Each structure stands twice: as C-alpha cells, then as structure tokens.
Amino acid sequence: xxxxxxxxxxxxxxxxxxxxxxxxxxxxxxxxxxxxxxxxxxxxxxxxxxxxxxxxxxxxxxxxxxxxxxxxxxxxxxxxxxxx
Numbered sequence: 395x396x397x398x399x400x401x402x403x404x405x406x407x408x409x410x411x412x413x414x415x416x417x418x419x420x421x422x423x424x425x426x427x428x429x430x431x432x433x434x435x436x437x438x439x440x441x442x443x444x445x446x447x448x449x450x451x452x453x454x455x456x457x458x459x460x461x462x463x464x465x466x467x468x469x470x471x472x473x474x475x476x477x478x
Contacts, residue, residue: 397410399420399422401422401425401427403424403427405423413431416433417430417431417432419431419445421455426447427447428446428449429443430445
C-alpha cells in the first residue's frame with residue numbers, strides 16, 4: 395500500500411508506513427519543514443505538529459550529526475591503526 399505525505403507547502407511524497415506512527419518525525423523534501431506525529435489527548439487521534447528547525451537541528455532529528463561523528467571516528471581509528 396502506498397502512503398503519501400502531503401505537506402502544507404503542497405508537495406506530496408511517497409513514504410514508508412512508519413512515518414505515520416506516533417513519535418515519528420518527517421522532513422518535507424521541498425520546503426525542508428520538520429513535522430512530528432503525536433497522539434492528541436484532546437482529539438484522541440494522531441496529529442502532525444510543526445517542529446522548529448532549531449529544535450530539529452539541536453536534537454539531530456535527521457541523524458546527520460551522528461553519521462558524521464561515526465565516519466570521523468572510523469577515520470580516526472584507521473589513522474591510529476596505521477601509526478601503531
């Protein structure tokens with residue numbers, strides 16, 4: 395089954411079903427806005443809320459920082475292995 399994310403900017407993207415789980419995050423590939431799926435107590439259903447870009451960057455929601463750190467550590471380990 396296809397799952398489509400439709401951003402408020404008008405862009406539509408085919409996504410994995412996990413994107414629609416409570417607690418998940420998604421970044422629109424067109425406007426780059428971050429969204430979070432949360433369970434609304436008042437509505438009793440899942441809703442999407444905007445996530446401030448600064449918060450998304452601070453908590454590394456994209457995983458880019460973690461991946462960069464992993465690659466830097468691997469490079470450092472290789473460098474140390476050749477010098478011993």
